[in-house]
Amino acid sequence: MGNSKLYKGSLTTIIMKLLAEHDKMYGYEITQKVKHLTKGELNITEGALYPALHKLEAEGLLDVEVKKVDNRLRKYYKLTESGMKETVNLLTELQQYIQTMQHLVNPKLSLD
């Protein structure tokens, strides 16, 4: 994905958040959306994305709906009820992660 190892572990959070905003998206669309939103900083590879989507579906966090558009196959994913709840958790964890890392990396701004 990114040029930095830090992106390891954040793919699920990214997918879920995009789906929380856009209701339903297909895989390729997600890769393009992320590329544009990050101005090329982050390029999700297919080898990471598709297995991640399949796993989220298997866990019941995503529902899938197959459509044929322009004679090409698309798999539209959307959050389930439980997926919406999990998205809230993931976003909370992201904020917590960022705060913790800021503390560690910028201790001058905290009280230690």
Add this chain to the structure above:
Amino acid sequence: MGNSKLYKGSLTTIIMKLLAEHDKMYGYEITQKVKHLTKGELNITEGALYPALHKLEAEGLLDVEVKKVDNRLRKYYKLTESGMKETVNLLTELQQYIQTMQHLVNPKLSLD
């Protein structure tokens, strides 16, 4: 380490930054420092820490000096020249990561 998968990939950054601040530290000291700085949020396990330190040493980013204190062994690690440069890169990458994730997660605050 943390309760969230997001911490995957950040151990090296944490170690290097602590060594940039404290000149020399030993493994156990690092685990305790992180625990205190994060108020228990982040607990680095030995199974993650020691292999990470060995790898950084093998890469020439850390130097090691063994000392016996109170009849117990300690391995003090410190940044090499190249380790200091790499630390700057890692911290830049962390800031970039945080910015990118904020963009993705809080698109309202950005220009898309």
Add this chain to the structure above:
DNA sequence: AAATATACATCAATTTCTTATGTATAAAAT
């Protein structure tokens, strides 16, 4: 006609981390 873009997928290998286990000394608690 060839190359690029769209759209899915899988798979071997790599990296990172977890969890368990092991050794050894010192200090604290029962």
Add this chain to the structure above:
DNA sequence: ATTTTATACATAAGAAATTGATGTATATTT
């Protein structure tokens, strides 16, 4: 006096996430 906790290192099997390569197929652009 003995057990537990803390200090201090280490490795190793397995899990999980990702990389990078490869494959199929259609549509569009050069």
